[in-house]
Amino acid sequence: MSSFPAHRLSVAPMMDWTDRHCRAFHRALTTRALLYTEMVTAPAILHGDVERLLGFDPVEHPVALQLGGSDPVQLAEAARIGAGYGYDEINLNVGCPSDRVQSGRFGACLMREPSLVAECMAAIREAVEVPATVKCRIGVDDQDPAVSLFETVDACAAVGITTFIVHARMAWLKGLSPKENRDVPPLDYDLVRRLKRERPALTVCINGGIASLDAAEAHLDDSDGVALDGVMLGRAAYHEPGILGQVDRRLFGEPVADVDAFAAIDRYRPYLAARLAEGVHLQAMARHMLGLMHGRPGARAFRRILTVESIVPGAGLEVVDRAVGAVREAEARRDRADEAA
Template sequence: MSDKIVEKQVNEPIWRSARLSVAPMMDWTDRHCRYLHRLLSRETLLYTEMVTAPALVRGGALHLLTFNPEEHPLALQLGGSDPVELAEAARLGAEAGYDEINLNCGCPSDRVQSGAFGAVLMQTPELVADCVAAMREAVDVEVTVKCRIGVDEQDPEKVLPDFLEKIRAAGCNRVTIHARKAWLQGLSPKENRDIPPLDYDLVHRMKAAFADMHVSINGGIATLDEARSHLERGLDGVMIGRAAYHQPADILCAADLQIYGGGQVSDPAEAVRRMLPYIEAQLAGGAKLNQITRHMLGLFAGKPGARQWRRTLSEGACRSGAGPELVEQALAEVTRQAAA
């Protein structure tokens, strides 16, 4: 691969955006969720749910690539293990307008194991390198990898450096490392998010060993203060998952100011008001209100009126004919309790 391509990717503005990102999360980070998150932070890098390469290439499920232009900067995460198929899926993603194509090497679910991708790919770094090389050949946007520190009985101290060396040689300049092992045998996907111990120091050592790579850390990080601590210690980026979903305002409202050094703290109530035209347009296109508002339930977590906000949306959004006025009603109650 040419030095020109590598240099172009190293200088992409998306490297700056990747100082903070919201993790790809199945059934959570859909386009409605991402639209809300973008209203809270203009800078944070957002990721799609994982989309499998076979679904795009063999299944023709191109609707999975739909997004709103306001979601940029935005990355598409792909699942797969066939270099040719991943290259074609990456091409489709790049043509759809994504800023980055990410390869999932970290998901431990039974479904991805049966498809020989996700975390199981930690066992075949040569194949991952072939996938990265094929994807990079197919697209001009950056190709990145999200991985674990190892799986099952692997020794992360040996496995992870070898994995990073191989994907770097294939042209991957940016990696996000979930700082836990994945146990493919014996733990459920949910248990794999909590039970294997975190090894943040290992990720920091990998940054020191691969200084030319952009290294982000993921796993168990729940506050902006924790994110800033990792950045101050020398990492290039921090990816936050469940905390960004369940308490989006806590993570994203101050992100532009605290992580990127610009902008201002956003207001979740104002974000709700800005969601109203979006909700109206989506409902006119056939969406159901609860498909959108389920991502908004945690907006006021820990604030006055949060319980009533959740109750109003949870109970009312599923009803026939429910529309933006329900969200306005819920917001009015939050505003009233905040002023009390």
């Protein structure tokens, strides 16, 4: 196994997307990338259905739990519970711009309170033995990002936090929706590289607008004398998950063949079968696979079959087989046409 740490390539925590079924599917494509849960608030863990919120399959390792909150005592207890479930890392969300997050005084609005973030991180770090990390923006609203980012990072570093995943955009909490905040504020990759240059002892990973493995590799390149420690992919990994099949070879330097779409489904089948036997509906798992055949003949039929047939009561692996068969048939037709030409 290569010496590169899991943070070298990770899949972002994405609400309503990176649930346990999504993570098990992504793990069928890459054994090395670090996977993240959706954000779970500390109060939800302390007062809700913990097994439903935190339960996961061992196949998902390495997997990190992302917490939301701003109360150090609550976060410490939630972190302890998460570590007890076996998560490999506890991460604090200092970047989510949703209205609900703002009203709860956590997420991106915490960029205005670096000392509170540091207090929260000190409590988490004291509570668990696994790494405690921060995912943040470069600032919010009218802040100077060159000031706000460094203040947040330095405050956390002062209490022993060493790993930071930086979404290289401001969050404009006044006037933009959460969706717009993922695209509208301009990216400032140079500021994240400056952070690494000026704080070389810290582990600095970059997130935001990275749409391909070529782009990921460029961020890890030290041609300008600065090599970032990791790249976090978000929507690109979700909408075109096939790219994750190249990660172990390209990003981690493993001497392995890439995992193609058909092999990924074969790897995912035991998980699908086990969850179906437990009463999980196929649609809850199949929805994460819709982009797997992106760019291939039959991709539209693959999506349609999974979307339409997985919602039928009692739908099982035969639906997945039909979807895969549609792609194989389309590829066979293409090959015959190529031969005839």
